[in-house]
Amino acid sequence: MIKSAGLIFILMGLFLLIPLSVWAMSAENALPDPAQEERAEKVGSELRCVVCQSESINDSQAEMAHDMRILIREKIKGGWTDDQILGYLRDRYGDFILLRPPFQTNTYVLWLLPFGFLMLAAGLLCLLFRRRARGG
Amino acid sequence: MIIELGHFAVILALITSLLQASLPLIGARKNILSLMMAGRAAAFTSFFLVVFGFFALMFSHVTDDFSVMNVVMYSHTQKPLLYKISGVWASHEGSMLLWVLILTGFGASLAKFVPEMPIILRAQALAVQGMIGFGFLGFILFTSNPFARVWPPLAEGHDLNPLLQDPGLAFHPPFLYIGYVGFSSVFALAAGLLLTRDADASWVKWLRPWALAAWSSLTFGIAMGSWWAYYELGWGGWWFWDPVENAALMPWLAGTALVHSLAATHQRLVFMRWTILLAVVAFSLSLLGTFLVRSGILTSVHTFAVDPARGVFVLALLALAVGGALTLYAWRAPALPESPIFAPISREGGILLNNLFLCTACATLVFGTLYPLLLNAFDGEIVSVGAPYFIATVIPLLMPVAALMVIGPLLQWHQGDLHQIFARLKYAIGISFLLALGAIYFVGFKSILGLVALALGIWVVIGTLVNFYDNRNNYITILPRLLAHGGLGVAIIGMAGSAFSVNYTLTMKPHQVNELGSYRIELAALDEIKGPNYQAERGMFHVWHNNEFIATMTPEQRFYPVQGSGVTDVAIETNLLRDVYLALGGEQEEADGTKVRSVRFNINPLVPWIWIGAAIMAMGGVCSVWLSLTRRAKP
Numbered sequence: 001m002i003k004s005a006g007l008i009f010i011l012m013g014l015f016l017l018i019p020l021s022v023w024a025m026s027a028e029n030a031l032p033d034p035a036q037e038e039r040a041e042k043v044g045s046e047l048r049c050v051v052c053q054s055e056s057i058n059d060s061q062a063e064m065a066h067d068m069r070i071l072i073r074e075k076i077k078g079g080w081t082d083d084q085i086l087g088y089l090r091d092r093y094g095d096f097i098l099l100r101p102p103f104q105t106n107t108y109v110l111w112l113l114p115f116g117f118l119m120l121a122a123g124l125l126c127l128l129f130r131r132r133a134r135g136g
Numbered sequence: 137m138i139i140e141l142g143h144f145a146v147i148l149a150l151i152t153s154l155l156q157a158s159l160p161l162i163g164a165r166k167n168i169l170s171l172m173m174a175g176r177a178a179a180f181t182s183f184f185l186v187v188f189g190f191f192a193l194m195f196s197h198v199t200d201d202f203s204v205m206n207v208v209m210y211s212h213t214q215k216p217l218l219y220k221i222s223g224v225w226a227s228h229e230g231s232m233l234l235w236v237l238i239l240t241g242f243g244a245s246l247a248k249f250v251p252e253m254p255i256i257l258r259a260q261a262l263a264v265q266g267m268i269g270f271g272f273l274g275f276i277l278f279t280s281n282p283f284a285r286v287w288p289p290l291a292e293g294h295d296l297n298p299l300l301q302d303p304g305l306a307f308h309p310p311f312l313y314i315g316y317v318g319f320s321s322v323f324a325l326a327a328g329l330l331l332t333r334d335a336d337a338s339w340v341k342w343l344r345p346w347a348l349a350a351w352s353s354l355t356f357g358i359a360m361g362s363w364w365a366y367y368e369l370g371w372g373g374w375w376f377w378d379p380v381e382n383a384a385l386m387p388w389l390a391g392t393a394l395v396h397s398l399a400a401t402h403q404r405l406v407f408m409r410w411t412i413l414l415a416v417v418a419f420s421l422s423l424l425g426t427f428l429v430r431s432g433i434l435t436s437v438h439t440f441a442v443d444p445a446r447g448v449f450v451l452a453l454l455a456l457a458v459g460g461a462l463t464l465y466a467w468r469a470p471a472l473p474e475s476p477i478f479a480p481i482s483r484e485g486g487i488l489l490n491n492l493f494l495c496t497a498c499a500t501l502v503f504g505t506l507y508p509l510l511l512n513a514f515d516g517e518i519v520s521v522g523a524p525y526f527i528a529t530v531i532p533l534l535m536p537v538a539a540l541m542v543i544g545p546l547l548q549w550h551q552g553d554l555h556q557i558f559a560r561l562k563y564a565i566g567i568s569f570l571l572a573l574g575a576i577y578f579v580g581f582k583s584i585l586g587l588v589a590l591a592l593g594i595w596v597v598i599g600t601l602v603n604f605y606d607n608r609n610n611y612i613t614i615l616p617r618l619l620a621h622g623g624l625g626v627a628i629i630g631m632a633g634s635a636f637s638v639n640y641t642l643t644m645k646p647h648q649v650n651e652l653g654s655y656r657i658e659l660a661a662l663d664e665i666k667g668p669n670y671q672a673e674r675g676m677f678h679v680w681h682n683n684e685f686i687a688t689m690t691p692e693q694r695f696y697p698v699q700g701s702g703v704t705d706v707a708i709e710t711n712l713l714r715d716v717y718l719a720l721g722g723e724q725e726e727a728d729g730t731k732v733r734s735v736r737f738n739i740n741p742l743v744p745w746i747w748i749g750a751a752i753m754a755m756g757g758v759c760s761v762w763l764s765l766t767r768r769a770k771p
Contacts, residue, residue, distance in 0.1 A: 045523070101507075101519045106517055113503055114499075114533060117496045118493075121492050121495065
């Protein structure tokens with residue numbers, strides 16, 4: 001009974017797009033330099049909170065996301081570039097942590113498909129008009 | 137007792153929906169009028185039976201009947217009445233019952249409204265609606281029974297997730313579901329049309345009221361959900377490209393393409409096959425959304441086993457509905473009439489372009505959302521496809537739609553003249569350009585994408601206003617379009633505004649004053665307060681802007697002891713040009729041991745217009761349904 005209750009609860013949570021932990025919102029002190037702080041937020045928006053559902057670490061109130069936000073700010077203070085920070089975390093957590101999937105063999109299809117869809121549909125339309133013009 | 141009656145009613149509804157699925161179909165085949173009419177009676181009966189079942193469950197929730205499993209899991213005696221009611225659809229089982237309630241409601245509406253609809257079309261559509269109802273009632277009864285008892289009865293329930301104890305969230309699922317499920321009637325009518333041998337091209341117009349009703353409700357439901365995320369999650373964001381959000385956006389994009397294509401079919405008898413296909417696709421995406429959300433398959437690729445029975449059941453329904461409809465389409469669509477000829481530059485051409493971009497965006501969204509799953513299934517690799525991907529792909533695909541939506545409706549049917557339109561729009565172009573330049577002065581260059589969106593939003597609003605002015609003596613017929621297009625323009629301005637929001641996270645102790653840009657905030661007091669079923673800490677903040685006092689704001693951190701969890705209750709002060717957004721966080725300890733509170737302070741320019749715009753859009757849809765119903769009344 002209790003076990004299925006837990007499952008139902010999880011399902012309900014999934015359904016209503018609820019982050020599982022919302023209580024622990026805690027602030028990391030912002031970097032004094034606004035340009036650096038902006039970079040920190042930019043990097044944070046590219047990273048998935050790995051213990052949450054599908055939130056970026058900026059949007060997550062989980063403890064782990066909090067720690068990662070602090071880590072990013074420390075690295076920026078230490079003079080790392082955005083790409084170095086993302087690469088560092090990717091080495092540790094894998095591609096899963098990147099919300100923007102890298103352009104590589106297993107994502108060529110993903111990145112090229114929107115363009116492919118558009119070209120295909122536009123091509124079909126042109127063909128249709130051509131045929132129409134000839135037929136009519 | 138009442139819960140068993142409710143359960144029994146739903147079992148009866150399963151039987152009546154089986155009758156609804158079969159009798160009218162036989163009647164249509166053999167041309168027996170009484171059997172065709174029986175579908176209507178069956179549709180009404182199914183609806184009333186499910187209404188009874190639904191209210192039986194609601195009764196148990198309201199009266200705290202802790203011998204019902206569903207009530208034990210999601211209710212509590214101390215829970216406010218509003219949330220005892222909304223708690224009915226907070227659970228998986230209850231929300232599926234709401235799904236079916238709305239489904240049978242749409243079935244009843246198909247049986248009742250638009251008396252001049254051809255009898256055979258109505259009969260076949262009711263049969264298809266009955267099949268869907270049968271499938272989902274079976275799903276409820278066999279995998280997700282909300283009427284189950286628990287023995288022995290408990291004295292107290294587990295209460296509802298505090299995040300759901302909020303009016304915005306309590307009432308957004310019904311709207312969302314009316315939108316989702318409303319496309320079932322469009323689907324049923326499309327299938328009914330395909331099933332009829334000598335279907336007339338003009339029959340497509342019967343799909344319109346249902347498509348527009350579903351579209352309006354979905355627009356409103358999505359907007360409500362995003363508003364809730366904005367004020368309840370405490371981060372100032374309003375759209376996260378979360379799979380669950382995407383699941384609602386997919387049918388919305390297809391539905392938007394559908395209402396445009398329907399308008400063309402209705403007026404000019406063009407794109408009949410395409411419109412039918414879109415009707416099938418829109419509901420298929422609703423079903424896909426239901427499957428993704430219900431199975432929990434997407435949110436985590438590892439937890440398909442959460443409840444395989446449910447996932448597999450919905451997947452089977454999805455495969456049957458989509459596969460059946462597409463087979464029917466492949467078989468019957470070639471017999472449908474050809475489109476009349478039109479020039480590429482014409483209203484029809486504009487609608488094609490609209491459909492081209494909307495459908496590409498929709499396909500990208502579907503594919504991007506499913507990609508992690510597909511990749512994982514093929515070679516076990518795991519990637520995330522999140523907001524940055526969708527912002528880089530879906531948004532650029534939707535921007536041309538916004539740019540063209542002012543021009544398209546001005547084109548003549550059959551053959552349009554662009555020169556004439558640019559002559560009519562020269563002032564709109566000039567004014568938008570100047571306003572966009574002015575906006576750059578205010579918001580700066582922080583986000584290029586935001587600036588482009590802002591300019592587009594201004595263009596759509598100004599273009600729509602000019603269009604209204606040109607037709608000021610006879611605007612009633614184009615009012616739905618003006619509202620829908622103008623509302624989207626307004627919403628785009630709001631969305632663009634959020635790209636320029638300024639966020640501060642800081643720690644404060646009582647009586648501390650902080651200068652944040654041109655704002656100054658003081659944490660004047662920190663109080664403990666008691667709610668009906670929660671305790672809260674409330675911060676009292678005074679906020680100044682350029683030394684002028686704006687407001688006293690009181691964000692809270694609520695804690696619900698029964699659930700052992702809490703929520704942030706954000707304080708928002710708006711003057712419609714910007715929201716001051718304040719959230720109180722948890723307690724932290726400084727290095728020297730003093731206790732401080734984390735505080736989030738955002739300035740979000742223009743953001744309220746997202747939801748005002750969405751409400752205007754939904755009104756446009758409602759207006760169109762109303763016009764199409766009343767205009768037909770007086771021929």
